Amino acid sequence: MNEPERGPAPKTGGLFHWFDQRTGIDEILRKSLDEPIPGGARFAYVFGSALLLVFISQVITGAFLALYYVPSADHAHTTVAYIMKQVSAGSFLRSIHAYGSSAMVILLLLHVTQTFLYGSYKGRRELLWLSGCVLFALALCMAFTGYLLPWDQKAYFATVVGTNIAGEIPFVGAWIKNAMRGGVDMGTLTLSRFFVAHVFLVPAAIFSFIALHVYMFRKAGAAGPIHEDPLTPKLPPETFYPRQVVIDALFALVIIAVLAVLSQFLPFDLGPKANPADTRYLPRPEWYYIPIFQYLRYWPSSLSFLGVVVIPGVVAFLFASLPFLDRRMERRPWKRPIAVGAYVFILLALFGLGAVSYRNDRLDPAFATQLLAQQKAAEEFSQQPFELEVSQTSLASSSAAPTDPLVVAGEKLYQAQSCGACHGDTGAGTAAAPKLAGIKTRFSAAALAALLRTPSAKMTAGGMTPVTLPDPDLAALIDYLNSLK
């Protein structure tokens, strides 16, 4: 009865026909575009597809950023600075990606709020709702893990605080914290872990749960407006295509435009490189974590079990089990005062906590000046031209310059005799000749001298020529060789 009318099969070209016979694309397109929406297309339904759009944008920009990014404590910040300051469109793409996480959180809130107020989780939609809850948590994981990757001051200190919070959990907290950090302290292993989570593990989970979520959605069907029966829709349906598609597309354009304008004219900042020794730095998470951050401040460590585990756990559990608890088919929000009241209370509480946090930071003069200084430092760093990182190997060779005069003399001889041409600049060995570093452990000075004067047959065959230096010089050379590590 409510099946929407389908037009006759279009006369399609030979190529489309060929392709369709092999893929069934026509059927797939029809199925997805002709999805019935009871009561017709509405702006209120755009947030799900908008989330998908932003997620795809995050995947694409993220993959491109990985062309230059290196996840290691000594290169991460340089490579992000390189992206921001050198690479064409780098500042733009990174800003799209960074602002994209905020867009994601905003759209998530809108999507959940719409679902909640419309009671769209009712009517055999428990698994649809649960898969959505998992996606919500995964998106927050993405925001948390991605935040550390630039390895600037705010990223570093926000993650110190974030992992410390996990450490507050009784009994297992310390273990969880160390597992997240890859050790007791934050360091390059933390960065690798966050990178792997951000780039491989969490996205893989998100892909699977999006597939599940969309499948469950199609299985249950669109729930329609608040006065619709969620199980057996009565309102005349309208197909997804064309009106809902057009509305979704227009909203997508708005999101793209907002992200693009923000990224172009207000690029996301990059502060100075993380300095763990900076004890004055005031950590502040990204805005969407500020309310939680403020909430956790109210709990003394004696009550942390209650504040960090029990209360958030109960709230999350109640939230996830909503479709199991609220089993009536009533969808109008004003007829569901408890559920809607609780939801509005939590939203208001989060807004309130956020506002208190910002107000405290503004009113405390010490905080205000320090936060301003941090902001200034980040802006200044963003203005400075990019500085190439000096490669570690050359740093090592210049800082590890030998000081023993005999060794210094030996090094000169090593260079003058071109030993390095085959054995490597610092005796590291090359394809042509073995390494000399650590030779001390294999030969005594006397044995080495004898070998240098009259190389073995094997050495000669490899291109080694006898050393014809006077004895004192040979001794210096051997001293130098023995100093190589």
Next chain:
Amino acid sequence: MTPPITDATGAPTQHTRRSYLGWLLGLCSAGVSAILAVPLIRFALYPLTAKTTETKWSDIGPSADFQEITTPIQRLINVEQVDGWRKQISDKVVYVTKTTGGETCVLSSVCPHLGCSVQWAVAQHQFVCPCHGATFGIDGARLGGPAPRAMDRLDSKVEADRLIVRYRYFRQLVPGKEVIG
């Protein structure tokens, strides 16, 4: 485009209206995607358009020092090689000497045979390679031994009264001079 198919009443069928809209939507999204692809492509191809690997010019010393040279002067230079977001600094030995025409030139000390460091032998008044005995004249010209070509001359110039050089590596064992980095 074909004229719209109409039904008995003369109104376009739903299918046709939807087809036109489909084309329009498809075109618009293709257009938007094309615009969005521009920054992505520029980003990915940045290393092709900008110099991401280069050897900077290294300072040798005041050009006045090399006006009146009779024998090659050995100098240690700091070579800075840019590689994407990093740079490597290494010390290299070069010789400042004179061509037969009397102009200052800078030679790499790397032997074109197998890469040993060529030395100036004062007594013989020629360059001698300690490894397999290749010999070269004061201007680096090949005199004898296993080297396949003359010593490699580096690009050099005088800027603000200082002699500067661009250090390069050349392929060994070949008669022609081929830059390898």
